[in-house]
Amino acid sequence: MPHDPTDRRVVVTGPPRRTRPLNRYRPRTEIDEQTTLGHTYVRSLMRSQLRAALTVFAVLILLVGPLPLVFTVMGDSSSLEWIVLGFCIYPPLVLLARWYVRRADRNEKDFVRLVEDR
Amino acid sequence: MNENYAVPAVALVVVATVFVGAFGLRISRTTSDFYVASRTVGPRLNAAAISGEYLSAASFLGIAGLVLVQGPDMLWYPVGYTAGYLVLLIFVAAPLRRSGAYTLPDFAEARLASQGMRRLAGAFVVGVGWLYLLPQLQGAGLTLNVLTGASKSLGGVIVAVVVVATVAAGGMRSITFVQAFQYWLKLTALLVPALFLVLAWQDDGAPRDAFDEPARFREHRVVRVDAGLDLKLDGPLTVTADGTVDGVRYEAERLRLPTGVHRIEEGTRLAFTKGDPVPVADRGGNGGMSTSLAEGREERPLYATYGLILATFLGTMGLPHVVVRFYTSPNGVAARRTTVVVLGLIGAFYLLPPVYGALGRLYAPELTLTGDADAAVLLLPDRVIGGLGGDLLGALVAGGAFAAFLSTASGLTMAVAGVLTQDVLPSRGVRHFRLGTVLAMIMPLAASMLVGGLPVADAVGLAFAVSASSFCPLLVLGIWWHRLTPPGAAAGMLVGGGSALLAVAATMAGFPGTGALHALLAWPALWSVPLGFLTMVLVSLATPRRVPAGTAAILARFHLPEELAQGQVRTEVKA
Incomplete structure (x- = not known):
């Protein structure tokens, strides 16, 4: 595409150049070019996302795991079982999901801010 | 049940499905529209579509039937179906969408750069898909049989024809509309009658003995045993029998049956008095949807419960029709x-089947004896409310049940046909996709005619177990672990999924194992899932040189937000 050469020069040599060094460090480039450092960035994002996922998973196991045992130990627990399994267990599942989505979105936004250096 | 209302209701659902599908066809213009709805389906429409697709015959009829027969332990099924989506959300949802693959085989190939893995995953998709299609067709047959007395295979044939027509004609875009429509239809079809049923229950003085264990007859009731069965008594019971019991002929005589198993012959009438506990029909004989694995469950209730929890929690992510949805x-x-919206939608839906199960224990306890417990949802409006209102509500429920068969069967057919088109048939393209659709449906249809009487909720549970032990390790390790290798993934899927499949086959073939062995085979997830994970990890660690070269780049694509990944693509193009 034909460009006006003067326009270009203005963009590239504008004021930012004076305030920031030429070889300004940009994590984004590391990721784009798939250097070892770039992979380290990606892994840090994966770790934070996995941590969020495992947290939710652990809460889920703690919430659900003991229930069959409790029902068995309690013996005459069928009305409790109806109430818990028929109704009470669903709202926590949705709340957990919402918490996770918020956390995962925030992790990604933070990461973008980090690598874009904004 | 008055068929004058139910049959038009079913017909209306079928016609509406075809109509909404045709509406989708009109705007399904490009190949991309056809396969993935051009990836433009917003969260709400897509969530309704996912939920509509997911709520199957097992959810609509099976859960209420299971609860009716076996009590509140069976509420773990809907809890597991819902929590499965939470596990899917936290480990798989976003990376799977970003992987850009369309089916599970696409994912396997992209992640592991291996054609062999692609074919293996394809084989499992077809296997799980067929295993899951079978009960849908049989459930449809049972529904139509209960409603009109038509042959048990007719309903399956109707569902098969409508599904093949809609899927082959409109593809994914029209299916999205059809599924979203059917979620709301199914919710309405259970919610409205449930409200009336609860009102009728209130009117009846709100008796609370539905929650008693075991269920008891609330009034004098005569039960006609349509197919011979074995009655299992936990305590002595006095009944009035008219027919053959334990080989002895009775004519309206009172007799006292001691604890143990009693053989009731076909055509026998048993009269129970108020307050009698409802006896349990033993395995075999009638082969209803909700009775078959009861024995294993009674012997190892805790093991079975945990097996069920594990299978449903981890199996959801590997169901082929669930995964395809994420690419849209x-x-x-x-x-x-x-996924969050989906959790809310299916959670809301699952509040309803237990209501039917509880009221069924109260007002139709004899269904456990006739082997038609799955028909509880269909029969209750007539039984509790009766009259014109009962007929109309019954018709609404029947329509909803057909929506359940149609929507789940469409999604499964779509997924299986996708695999068949891409990996089995000689060339891709829309025309071959249509051929694949027919192939995807013919096999389970033939099987449903030949096998017959396979229990719906159990067959679905087994499909979950196979999926949890094959696709769950593949997806979770594939998305989160750098060192996964093609040989490791293949070995894990074969050992985990294969052993679960064998256990399932042995159980379905009526393998005579008893006690611990039977429970292990009937609920394989508890051992087959860890086995699958362990094999995948160990074999991968043993073959470190086979880690695919592009692993780091692929994992970056899975996890980076789109705005960054696009930058990556740009650099590649420049270089």
Whole structure:
């Protein structure tokens, strides 16, 4: 595409150049070019996302795991079982999901801010 | 049950499905529209579509039937079906969308750069898909049989024909509309009658003995045993029998049956008095949807419960029709938001089947004896409310049940046909996809005619177990672990999924194992899932040189937000 050469020069040599060094460090480039450092960035994002996922998973196991045992130990627990399994267990599942989505979105936004250096 | 209302209701659902599908066809213009709805389906529409697709015959009829027969332990089924989506959300949803693959085989190939893995995953998709299609067709047959007395295979044939026509004609876009429509239809079809049923229950003085264990007859009731069965008594019981019991002929005589198993012959009438506990029909004989694995469950209730929890929690992510849906989201963030909405929608739906199960224990306890417990949802409006209102509500429920068969069967057919088109048939393209659709449906249809009487909720549970031990390790390790290798993934899927499949086959073939062995085979997830994971990890660690070269780049694509990944693509193009 034909460009006006003067326009270009203005963009590239504008004021930012004076305030920031030429070889300004940009994590984004590391990721784009798939250097070892770039992979380290990606892994840090994966770790934070996995941590969020495992947290939710652990809460889920703690919430659900003991229930069959409790029902068995309690013996005459069928009305409790109806109430818990028929109704009470669903709202926590949705709340957990919402918490996770918020956390995962925030992790990604933070990461973008980090690598874009904004 | 008055068929004058139910049959038009079913017909209306079928016609509406075809109509909404045709509406989708009109705007399904490009190949991309056809396969993935051009990836522009917003979270709400997509979530309704996912939920509509997911709520199957097992959810609509099976859960109420199971609860009716076996009590509140069976409420773990809907809890597991819902929590499965939470596990899917936290480990798989966004990376799977960002992987850009369309089916599970696509994912396996992209992640592991291996054609062999692609074929293996394809084989498992077809296997799980067929295993899951079978009960849908049989459930449809049972529904039509209960409603009109038509042959048990007719309903299956109707569902098969409508599904093949809609899927082959409209593809994914029209299916999205059909599924979203059917979620709301199914919710309405259970919610409205449930409200009336609860009102009728209130009117009846709100008796609370539905929650008693075991269920008891609330009034004098005569039960006609349509097919011979074995009655299992936990305590002595006095009944009035008219027919053959334990080989002895009775004519309206009172007799006292001691604890143990009693053989009731076909055509016998048993009269129970108020307050009698409802006896349990033993395995075999009638082969109803909700009775078959009861024995294993009674012997190892705790093991069976945990096996069920594990299978449903981890199996959801590997169901082929669930996974395909995620590619229709525009991006990873939308895929996550969609899943939260799905959790809310199916959670709301699952509040209803237990209501039917509880009221069924109260007002139709004899269904456990006739082997038609799955028909509880269909029969209750007539039984509790009666009259014109009962007929109309019954018709609404029947229509909803057909929506359940149609929507789940469409999604499964779509997924299986996708695999068949891409990996089995000689060339791709829409025309071959249509051929694949027919192939995807013919096999389970033939099987449903030949096998017959396979229990719906159990067959679905087994499909979950196979999926949890094959696709769950593949997806979770594939998305989160750098060192997964093609040989490791293949070995894990074969050992985990294969052993679960064998256990399932042995159980379905009526393998005579008893006690611990039977429970292990009937609920394989508890050992087959760890086995699958362990094999995948160990074999991968043993073959470190086979880690695919592009692993780091692929994992970056899975996890980076789209705005960054696009930058990556740009650099590649420049270089």
